[in-house]
Amino acid sequence: MRTTTTRGRQRSFGRLLIALLAVFALIAAACSSDDDGDDAAPATTAAADSGGDAGDDMADDGDMADDDMADGDMADDDMSDDSGDMDDDMADDMAAAACNHGQNVGGTLIIGSTQVPRHLNGTVQSGYATAVPGTQLNASPLLYDAEYNPMPYLAESWEVADDGLAVTLHLVEDAVFHDGMPITSADVAFSIQTVQAHHPFKTMYAPVTTVDTPDEHTAVINLSQPHPAILLAMSPGLLPIIPKHVFDDGQEMPTHPRNSEDFVGSGPFRLTEYEPGTIIRMERFDDFFIEGTPCLDEIVMEITPESTAIVLGLENGTTHLSSTLGPSANVLRLMDNPDVEVSAKGHEAIGQINWLEMNVNDPALSDKRVRQAIAYAIDRDFLSEVIDQGITFPVPTGIAAASPFHNPNVNHYDKDIDRAKALLAEAGYGPGELQLSIDYIPPAFVVQAEYVQQQLEEAGIEVELSVSPDFPTWAQRVAAGEYQMTINQVWNWGDPVIGVHRTYLCDNRVGVIWTNNTGYCNPDVDALLNAAGQEFDIDKRAELYAEFQEIVAEDMPIFFLNTPSFWQAYNPAVMNPPTNNIWGQMSPMHEVWLDE
Amino acid sequence: MSDAMGRGEVAAADLPVAPGLGAGGEGGSGRPGRETLRLFVRNKAAVAGVVMLIGIVFMTVAGPRIYDNDPKDIVAIPLTGPGELAEARLGTDYLGRDVLAGVIGGGTTSMTVAAMAAAMVLVIGISIGALAGYYGGWLDSALMRFTEFFQVLPALLFAMVLVALFEPSMWTISFAIGVVAWPGIARITRAEFLRLKNLEFVRAARAVGATDWRIIRKVVFPNALPPLIVSATLIMGTAILFEAGLAFLGLGDPNTTSWGLMIGLNRGNFLTAWWSVTFPGLAIFFTVLSFSLIGDGLQDAYNPKLRGR
Numbered sequence: 022m023r024t025t026t027t028r029g030r031q032r033s034f035g036r037l038l039i040a041l042l043a044v045f046a047l048i049a050a051a052c053s054s055d056d057d058g059d060d061a062a063p064a065t066t067a068a069a070d071s072g073g074d075a076g077d078d079m080a081d082d083g084d085m086a087d088d089d090m091a092d093g094d095m096a097d098d099d100m101s102d103d104s105g106d107m108d109d110d111m112a113d114d115m116a117a118a119a120c121n122h123g124q125n126v127g128g129t130l131i132i133g134s135t136q137v138p139r140h141l142n143g144t145v146q147s148g149y150a151t152a153v154p155g156t157q158l159n160a161s162p163l164l165y166d167a168e169y170n171p172m173p174y175l176a177e178s179w180e181v182a183d184d185g186l187a188v189t190l191h192l193v194e195d196a197v198f199h200d201g202m203p204i205t206s207a208d209v210a211f212s213i214q215t216v217q218a219h220h221p222f223k224t225m226y227a228p229v230t231t232v233d234t235p236d237e238h239t240a241v242i243n244l245s246q247p248h249p250a251i252l253l254a255m256s257p258g259l260l261p262i263i264p265k266h267v268f269d270d271g272q273e274m275p276t277h278p279r280n281s282e283d284f285v286g287s288g289p290f291r292l293t294e295y296e297p298g299t300i301i302r303m304e305r306f307d308d309f310f311i312e313g314t315p316c317l318d319e320i321v322m323e324i325t326p327e328s329t330a331i332v333l334g335l336e337n338g339t340t341h342l343s344s345t346l347g348p349s350a351n352v353l354r355l356m357d358n359p360d361v362e363v364s365a366k367g368h369e370a371i372g373q374i375n376w377l378e379m380n381v382n383d384p385a386l387s388d389k390r391v392r393q394a395i396a397y398a399i400d401r402d403f404l405s406e407v408i409d410q411g412i413t414f415p416v417p418t419g420i421a422a423a424s425p426f427h428n429p430n431v432n433h434y435d436k437d438i439d440r441a442k443a444l445l446a447e448a449g450y451g452p453g454e455l456q457l458s459i460d461y462i463p464p465a466f467v468v469q470a471e472y473v474q475q476q477l478e479e480a481g482i483e484v485e486l487s488v489s490p491d492f493p494t495w496a497q498r499v500a501a502g503e504y505q506m507t508i509n510q511v512w513n514w515g516d517p518v519i520g521v522h523r524t525y526l527c528d529n530r531v532g533v534i535w536t537n538n539t540g541y542c543n544p545d546v547d548a549l550l551n552a553a554g555q556e557f558d559i560d561k562r563a564e565l566y567a568e569f570q571e572i573v574a575e576d577m578p579i580f581f582l583n584t585p586s587f588w589q590a591y592n593p594a595v596m597n598p599p600t601n602n603i604w605g606q607m608s609p610m611h612e613v614w615l616d617e
Numbered sequence: 618m619s620d621a622m623g624r625g626e627v628a629a630a631d632l633p634v635a636p637g638l639g640a641g642g643e644g645g646s647g648r649p650g651r652e653t654l655r656l657f658v659r660n661k662a663a664v665a666g667v668v669m670l671i672g673i674v675f676m677t678v679a680g681p682r683i684y685d686n687d688p689k690d691i692v693a694i695p696l697t698g699p700g701e702l703a704e705a706r707l708g709t710d711y712l713g714r715d716v717l718a719g720v721i722g723g724g725t726t727s728m729t730v731a732a733m734a735a736a737m738v739l740v741i742g743i744s745i746g747a748l749a750g751y752y753g754g755w756l757d758s759a760l761m762r763f764t765e766f767f768q769v770l771p772a773l774l775f776a777m778v779l780v781a782l783f784e785p786s787m788w789t790i791s792f793a794i795g796v797v798a799w800p801g802i803a804r805i806t807r808a809e810f811l812r813l814k815n816l817e818f819v820r821a822a823r824a825v826g827a828t829d830w831r832i833i834r835k836v837v838f839p840n841a842l843p844p845l846i847v848s849a850t851l852i853m854g855t856a857i858l859f860e861a862g863l864a865f866l867g868l869g870d871p872n873t874t875s876w877g878l879m880i881g882l883n884r885g886n887f888l889t890a891w892w893s894v895t896f897p898g899l900a901i902f903f904t905v906l907s908f909s910l911i912g913d914g915l916q917d918a919y920n921p922k923l924r925g926r
Contacts, residue, residue: 468711
């Protein structure tokens with residue numbers, strides 16, 4: 022076929038052209054998929070892409086980086102949660118009561134979501150996208166109610182040693198995996214070791230030395246230091262119990278094929294259909310270890326990039342439940358709809374906070390007075406109450422308001438332009454003499470960035486907005502400290518040891534996003550955090566965290582803006598909706614039933 | 618070539634003027650120029666386009682002086698409807714910024730970006746088209762393959778890649794639009810040069826001893842102008858749409874206000890605050906429409922087949 026004629030030469034030139042084009046198309050496709058993620062679903066910040074890029078917990082924090090959602094006190098009164106202070110024995114009674122005393126077993130719950138999981142194995146993948154289906158498919162040792170109280174689940178009881186150096190779990194005896202094999206202490210040990218080795222939240226199980234298995238139903242977790250966070254780290258989303266006999270075959274866990282195919286779980290529902298990015302269908306597991314549950318026949322997660330489609334589905338009754346509702350206008354619109362219930366409850370443990378992060382290594386921002394001036398210039402109440410129309414809640418500190426360790430009595434830096442100008446003058450900057458930039462990723466943080474810009478200009482600081490085209494670019498820039506200020510959203514993840522310490526510890530400046538990206542270092546803060554991380558007494562622990570929050574408010578490496586929320590919208594027919602626990606939809610829905 | 622006959626006749630009509638090398642560059646402005654203007658003015662749609670464009674340019678140039686709200690300032694409660702407030706006649710957006718000030722201020726950005734992009738398109742397109750068309754041969758082949766490479770790339774995607782590579786700013790956006798939009802102009806220029814270069818007056822110029830550069834500049838180019846003027850007008854409209862499209866996708870310069878950026882940022886509130894999207898949208902609509910009407914009018918006026926109607 023190859024000839025030396027002109028036609029032949031043209032053909033080979035054509036091939037070259039096609040090859041070049043293919044290369045370009047690949048680049049374009051890569052770029053455009055990032056943009057799709059950002060634009061199509063305001064509730065998403067390139068979640069799926071970021072998971073691997075950053076290679077740590079942060080990847081998934083961004084999943085729900087939706088500025089317009091809020092949390093907190095806008096409780097729906099119609100949502101009475103029957104959990105609370107019940108003891109172990111009552112759990113079974115409640116389970117029986119759960120499906121309306123067995124009257125309402127059956128039905129299919131349709132959940133709408135914009136979140137695309139990479140796979141379904143929560144031992145090696147953090148984030149909301151994996152945790153919602155993952156907690157239906159896998160059980161964990163403990164459950165949590167709405168008040169941060171641990172409750173029995175796979176572990177029917179547990180003890181913490183007096184010296185705090187061991188936690189003993191007593192497992193339910195008749196629990197089986199979806200393939201019929203019994204769930205034993207060896208599986209618990211294997212799951213903990215897997216999380217320890219592969220989960221991005223390294224602090225959760227870092228102090229664990231060994232896991233002893235004296236018998237099939239007892240697991241003893243040995244610790245190198247007291248580690249109160251370990252109880253919360255046994256929540257459904259953080260420690261799914263996976264079958265050792267399936268996964269312990271020498272294959273790499275993060276890429277193990279059984280993470281999404283031929284899935285064998287320990288939870289109330291078993292996987293029947295999984296089309297990545299489209300649908301996750303989960304069927305009632307008849308041999309689930311809590312008698313009489315799950316109530317539902319089936320849970321179907323319909324995944325779409327468009328939050329608008331979910332809102333319409335809720336309005337016309339084809340979607341029963343969703344927490345990915347998109348911009349605040351959507352939430353307000355659903356609130357006005359008598360056929361849809363909207364609640365800010367549930368998901369309290371996530372503790373997501375939007376904040377303005379300042380690089381303390383920057384020449385101008387290394388002066389504490391400049392950072393305090395910035396804080397005095399911004400009116401966070403106006404941002405939440407007027408601009409976000411009450412969909413977000415102002416928060417003055419880095420521990421979320423729903424946490425037992427939240428200290429509301431720190432300096433709030435109520436807006437005071439004169440004070441801001443005075444502080445700037447003290448630091449040597451007259452009006453217009455200080456120029457700063459804010460890095461952010463649109464569209465998630467546009468409102469905050471533009472608002473802060475406008476507010477700071479009022480105080481005489483010129484602010485340039487600098488848009489990063491995609492999540493990895495921004496993450497890299499911020500992690501490397503190549504920025505002045507940025508708008509960020511970071512999650513508490515239940516216990517401060519998991520989600521709060523990482524932002525402040527001096528030695529956690531490791532060049533990865535969602536670690537210590539400000540360069541902030543205060544030995545007093547380090548000491549307080551390390552002490553609090555090992556304190557089992559909740560009151561003493563709260564005191565240590567209260568002092569920590571006061572110091573951070575004074576040093577002002579970060580100006581905390583507000584708590585957006587996972588507003589949950591659901592059909593009134595959904596009974597026991599996941600508004601009754603601190604993990605929301607990242608908790609098993611075996612007691613949810615449909616009143617149809 | 619039959620398709621090009623129309624334009625061929627334009628050149629024929631220009632013949633008496635063009636060969637006058639001494640009058641250099643006067644190609645389009647003699648009697649036929651006046652004739653073209655007369656035809657253009659008779660075209661009501663085109664005149665409407667001109668009036669519209671003058672209005673828009675006046676608004677963007679003089680507007681900020683007359684109406685002194687800063688488009689970046691928060692002036693009132695967010696998402697207030699039009700007509701409810703004296704300080705924000707067209708309502709406010711999600712931050713409480715004045716939509717009217719945004720439409721006025723955004724016009725400056727949109728028009729500047731469009732003008733810079735169009736200038737870039739013309740410079741690149743005409744240079745490459747002229748060289749390819751005039752010299753032909755291997756240079757033509759090389760330049761045209763180069764042009765085709767850009768022509769087959771999906772324009773908006775390519776522009777997005779360019780803007781994403783650099784940081785979004787007015788300069789990078791103009792550059793990106795310029796880089797993706799020139800192949801059309803290059804091909805039109807080449808076609809005109811190919812057609813003109815062997816006509817008698819060009820050969821006459823060559824026989825007199827004029828250099829290639831002088832022939833391209835003073836003889837061929839003025840006669841290739843009419844279709845280029847039409848295209849340039851349409852390029853302005855395209856550039857405005859491109860700028861709006863990029864900004865809508867989040868690739869606008871965040872430190873300026875532009876119509877596309879306003880639409881992109883406010884679109885989440887469209888159901889509750891139609892005004893924050895509608896008015897910048899109308900501004901884009903009327904601007905692009907005016908350029909299209911003017912372009913059509915010019916095309917008709919330059920087309921001798923329509924003369925005498």
